[in-house]
Structure formats: C-alpha cells, structure tokens
Amino acid sequence: MAKPLSILFCASEIFPFAKTGGLADVAYGLPLALRDLGHDIRVMLPKYGPISERRNRIHEINRLKDLPIPVGELTEPATVKSSSIVNPRTKVQAYMTTNHRYFDSKWGVYSDPETGQDYEDNDERFIFFSRTVIETCMLLGWFPDVVHCNDWHTGLIPVYMREMFPEQFADTKIVFTIHNIANQGDFDLDATFPKAGFDEGVRERVSHNGRFNFLKAGLSYADHITTVSPSYAREILENGELTDGLNEVLAARKDVFSPVLNGIDTTVWNPEKDKSIARKYTADSIDKKEANKEKVLESFGLNFKADRPVIAMISRLVPHKGLSLIQDAAGKLLEHDLQLLVLGEGDQDIQEFLESLQKDHPDKVGVKIGFDDNLAHLIEAGADMFLMPSLFEPCGLNQMYSFAYGTVPVVRATGGLKDTVREEDGEAGPGNGFVFDDYTAEAMLAAVARALEAYGDKSRWNTIVAQGMSEDHSWNKAAGEYEDIYRGLFEA
Ligand code: ADP
Numbered sequence: 476m477a478k479p480l481s482i483l484f485c486a487s488e489i490f491p492f493a494k495t496g497g498l499a500d501v502a503y504g505l506p507l508a509l510r511d512l513g514h515d516i517r518v519m520l521p522k523y524g525p526i527s528e529r530r531n532r533i534h535e536i537n538r539l540k541d542l543p544i545p546v547g548e549l550t551e552p553a554t555v556k557s558s559s560i561v562n563p564r565t566k567v568q569a570y571m572t573t574n575h576r577y578f579d580s581k582w583g584v585y586s587d588p589e590t591g592q593d594y595e596d597n598d599e600r601f602i603f604f605s606r607t608v609i610e611t612c613m614l615l616g617w618f619p620d621v622v623h624c625n626d627w628h629t630g631l632i633p634v635y636m637r638e639m640f641p642e643q644f645a646d647t648k649i650v651f652t653i654h655n656i657a658n659q660g661d662f663d664l665d666a667t668f669p670k671a672g673f674d675e676g677v678r679e680r681v682s683h684n685g686r687f688n689f690l691k692a693g694l695s696y697a698d699h700i701t702t703v704s705p706s707y708a709r710e711i712l713e714n715g716e717l718t719d720g721l722n723e724v725l726a727a728r729k730d731v732f733s734p735v736l737n738g739i740d741t742t743v744w745n746p747e748k749d750k751s752i753a754r755k756y757t758a759d760s761i762d763k764k765e766a767n768k769e770k771v772l773e774s775f776g777l778n779f780k781a782d783r784p785v786i787a788m789i790s791r792l793v794p795h796k797g798l799s800l801i802q803d804a805a806g807k808l809l810e811h812d813l814q815l816l817v818l819g820e821g822d823q824d825i826q827e828f829l830e831s832l833q834k835d836h837p838d839k840v841g842v843k844i845g846f847d848d849n850l851a852h853l854i855e856a857g858a859d860m861f862l863m864p865s866l867f868e869p870c871g872l873n874q875m876y877s878f879a880y881g882t883v884p885v886v887r888a889t890g891g892l893k894d895t896v897r898e899e900d901g902e903a904g905p906g907n908g909f910v911f912d913d914y915t916a917e918a919m920l921a922a923v924a925r926a927l928e929a930y931g932d933k934s935r936w937n938t939i940v941a942q943g944m945s946e947d948h949s950w951n952k953a954a955g956e957y958e959d960i961y962r963g964l965f966e967a
Contacts, residue, residue: 508950627660630693660689704891771857775841792821797864878943
C-alpha cells in the first residue's frame with residue numbers, strides 16, 4: 476500500500492466552527508473522508524468572534540503563541556490554537572488563527588452581520604491568515620506533502636510558499652479548489668499590494684483587470700487546480716462574464732485543471748441518525764417522513780394537510796440563486812395547491828419580497844429570515860420537493876441532501892445541479908428529480924408542474940424518491956479522486 480500523505484487543508488469556513496455556505500460543509504466532510512483513507516490531514520481556519528473556545532475544546536499550542544505577523548507597515552500578533560473536527564470513526568486536527576483585530580472582534584466571516592457590509596479590511600484579514608498558515612508549518616517543522624487551498628481567502632498562501640519560502644516548501648505540492656469563481660477577493664491594487672509584502676516582480680501574477688486579485692494569485696501559483704463539478708468546470712473555462720475574465724487565466728492552466736464533484740457527509744446529513752428532525756427514517760420506513768412534514772409546517776406556523784405538497788428552499792437570498800425567478804413566478808406558483816417554505820438570508824429587497832409574499836399568502840407561504848442549521852435539517856426531512864432554480868451553481872449540496880432525505884429536487888440545469896439531478900425518461904439513468912434548462916419563470920413553473928403531476932401519482936413519486944435515496948453521494952468517491960490528484964503530482 477502506498478505511503479499515507481500529509482496534507483494541510485486551508486479554508487475560511489469549516490463546519491461546525493463557521494459556516495455561511497457549502498464551502499464549510501466541504502471543508503468538514505472531505506478532510507474526514509481523506510482521514511478515513513489513512514492520510515495525515517489537518518485543517519486550518521481563522522477563529523471568528525462567535526466560535527466558542529469552551530464548546531469547541533480549543534486550546535493553546537506552546538510553540539504557536541504570540542507570533543508577530545507583518546501586514547504592510549503593521550505587525551499584529553497571532554496565536555494559533557488547536558481543536559479538531561470529528562465524525563464517528565475518526566478526528567482531524569484543526570489549527571485556528573486567533574487575533575483580536577482581524578477575527579475575535581468580528582462576528583461575521585466576511586461581513587458585518589449587523590449591516591451586511593463586507594469588512595473593509597478583508598484583504599488584511601486574509602493576508603494575515605495566510606501568513607499564519609506559513610508560520611504554523613515553519614514553527615511546527617511540518618512541511619506537508621500537499622497544501623490544499625480553497626477559494627480566494629487562501630489564494631495568497633501559494634504565493635508565500637513559492638516566492639518567500641521556496642526552500643522550506645520545495646517538496647510541498649499545492650492544490651487549489653475553486654468553490655465559487657464569482658468571489659475573487661479583488662481589491663485596490665496600490666492599497667493591497669504593499670500589505671501583502673511581495674516583491675515587485677510578483678505584481679503581475681496577483682493582479683487582474685488592474686486590481687489586486689487573491690483568486691488569480693492562487694490560480695497562478697497552484698500545481699493543480701480543481702473545481703467542484705464537471706459542468707461548472709466547462710462553464711468557467713468558457714464564460715468570461717461569469718468569471719470576470721479569469722476564464723483566460725484558467726484556460727492558460729488547462730493542463731492542470733480538473734473537476735471533482737463534491738460529496739456529502741452521510742453522518743451529518745442522514746435521516747436515520749439526524750437529531751435535528753422530528754422522526755428518524757430510512758428508505759424502508761419512508762412513511763415516517765410525514766411526521767417531519769407536520770413538524771416543519773408547525774414551526775413555520777402553517778397547517779398540515781395530507782397529500783398537499785410542500786416545496787422548500789434553503790438558500791443565500793441573492794439573485795443568482797434563482798430568487799429573481801421566484802420573484803417573477805411567485806403568483807403563478809402559488810396558484811397550485813402547495814405550500815412554499817423558504818429559509819435564508821441575504822439581500823434586503825429579496826427578504827422584503829418574501830416577507831410580503833408570506834403576508835399575502837399566510838396559509839401557503841412560510842418564510843424564515845436567518846441562518847439556522849437545525850431548521851435546515853428539519854426542512855430537508857419535512858419537505859416533499861426542494862427548489863434550486865440557480866442561474867449558476869458550482870456544485871450545490873442541498874440537492875444531494877435532498878436525495879438523502881427522500882425530498883425530490885427541482886433544479887435548473889447548471890453546474891453541479893446538472894451533474895447530479897436527472898429527470899425521468901432522460902437518457903442518463905432513472906429519474907431522481909426535475910430539471911429545467913432556460914433561466915426563465917416559465918421554464919421553472921413548467922418543471923414544478925411536472926413535479927406536482929408526478930407527486931399526484933403515488934407509485935411514480937415513490938419510485939423517484941427511492942431512486943434518490945438509493946444513490947451514493949458520499950465523499951468516498953471524491954476523496955479517492957483527490958487522493959489520485961495529490962499522488963499524481965509526485966509522479967510527474
Ligand atoms: P452556497 O455555498 O453557494 O451557499 P451550497 O448549496 O453549496 O450553496 O451550500 C449551501 C449550504 O448552506 C447548505 O448546507 C445549506 O443548507 C446551507 N444554508 C444556506 N443558507 C442557510 C440558512 N439560511 N440556514 C441554514 N443553512 C443554510
């Protein structure tokens with residue numbers, strides 16, 4: 476058997492410490508799956524204000540206290556602490572960067588929860604974090620085989636490794652995963668460049684369209700680049716608008732770019748074991764799902780009626796998640812005998828639209844504004860259908876959570892949604908959901924109508940539900956693919 480690899484996996488959010496979206500779930504499930512394969516994988520993230528030291532058993536590491544970290548003219552102290560992420564089989568060491576100015580005093584991951592505004596010093600925050608990743612390796616004398624970076628927040632780590640500490644990291648390979656190319660970490664070039672502390676010669680490789688660009692930095696210096704679904708890989712290679720022109724940077728690195736479809740963690744998202752739901756169930760006891768439907772409707776203040784379908788959304792409330800289609804289609808959607816549940820937070824105007832929709836249709840619409848992980852689980856368990864009408868969706872996790880919970884996804888064919896959801900009668904295999912192509916209210920309404928028609932035919936519906944529940948979307952496959960990528964880098 477091949478020797479286990481040592482891997483440092485860096486991300487801005489990792490479940491259960493910090494989560495604003497899918498990245499946190501990936502940064503939890505994938506490292507655990509790689510640990511299950513026997514690798515020495517450790518994760519690293521910043522410790523934001525709300526992360527409790529006591530609840531997460533965070534403690535100090537002697538060698539990693541009060542490290543002076545330069546950020547431009549400033550020197551700020553970092554203390555890197557230790558915790559772990561666990562599943563029933565194993566645990567993974569987590570390093571956490573603590574610092575009052577950049578992280579402890581701030582309650583949000585990227586933006587102020589009070590105002591919704593991005594923190595003005597986000598460039599400094601992630602420069603600081605990146606440098607603490609390097610310092611941690613140096614002080615521990617641990618130079619892993621692979622440093623795996625994720626999204627723009629970690630885009631400068633490869634630059635520090637290759638430009639400032641090339642000897643120390645000479646034997647370390649760098650993998651960079653794009654979870655969402657729309658967020659690039661772009662800042663004023665003249666203001667941010669000096670804060671990073673790079674030599675002038677680096678400027679070109681960390682800038683794009685005249686701006687400092689963290690993501691481009693990561694893409695320029697990584698040994699291998701991945702993204703989270705095959706369809707999204709094609710889309711971001713071709714689409715200059717979606718990528719703000721970074722598609723050309725990617726195209727230049729096409730030889731080292733490949734997709735790995737995300738998985739889901741089947742211990743956290745499993746209706747047989749889920750402590751957040753009203754009644755546990757499996758494919759063989761699917762009739763118990765109804766108790767969850769009653770419970771979730773109750774928690775939204777809605778009445779339950781047998782055989783009336785519940786269609787749900789859990790999403791960041793931003794236009795590209797398809798909320799603009801919901802705004803266009805809501806009237807027609809609610810002409811059907813169904814109930815609509817929405818959990819999310821985001822743009823003010825979308826929140827207001829949803830709240831007024833709820834006021835106008837108090838018997839049919841339930842809306843919760845906020846972030847609520849337990850409720851997200853109950854919704855997956857209680858809903859009949861799950862709507863993801865995204866304009867683009869790098870991978871999407873909720874459609875896979877839906878499969879696991881016997882909830883049928885209705886999705887637009889983009890990115891990972893296209894790669895995981897199949898309509899009945901399609902060529903790709905037995906149907907597990909409903910899919911539409913055009914990003915229009917009409918196309919979405921037609922897909923919902925097809926789903927409702929199927930719902931009316933119990934045996935047809937049960938076949939679709941059973942198909943989704945029988946599929947393996949666990950991390951096992953993806954972890955093996957990442958392992959192959961890591962090992963391949965040492966074979967060249
Ligand atoms: P993205 O990362 O683009 O937001 P994904 O579908 O990949 O989208 O992942 C979103 C994750 O965040 C899912 O686990 C989803 O359940 C969760 N999520 C999104 N909004 C909320 C919310 N308001 N409350 C609880 N969980 C949420």
